[in-house]
Amino acid sequence: NAGVMQNPRHLVRRRGQEARLRCSPMKGHSHVYWYRQLPEEGLKFMVYLQKENIIDESGMPKERFSAEFPKEGPSILRIQQVVRGDSAAYFCASSPPGLNSPLHFGNGTRLTVT
């Protein structure tokens, strides 16, 4: 049973380009979360999605960032017109339904904006 798969592992973009980060949840998991981690810091919540629905996007910047979790295919975190401050590790986690289910994390995508 494969874990949470994120790709790419490393992504380099120039300022102004678009970054697309992909996340395939564990089999049977219908809830997906995106977190951002700056060096030497904890994870900051960005967005929580279920299939075809955004449940909580309170941690998403108002501009340039969007997320989706379509009926078929992986969840996508999209960052338009990237800036240097977007450089970070972006982690996806998934869980089955249930308030007390632990999160299963992928190994992250490290985005570097040059």
Added chain:
Amino acid sequence: SQQGEEDPQALSIQEGENATMNCSYKTSINNLQWYRQNSGRGLVHLILIRSNEREKHSGRLRVTLDTSKKSSSLLITASRAADTASYFCATDAIRGAQKLVFGQGTRLTINP
């Protein structure tokens, strides 16, 4: 602002010693979870303690929760070099529908 705050920020001990990390939080919670992160990797779930529990064990891990003080501790007994990692506590607000909020973490180094 972060819900959870770990203390200390960094801890270095000898192999075989016990390691204790603390976490404080601000709002009421459903449960508190501890995760480990090895360098360059994702987080791995260690243990979950519910708000109506006071202590929980899993192998060499012991977690306590004091809801009156809004604090938790993680004890790793008989530490091993492989325990070297960052450890994070995470909490969910009662109305938070599993939106976990993580602390800054404790960087634990086990010296052989």
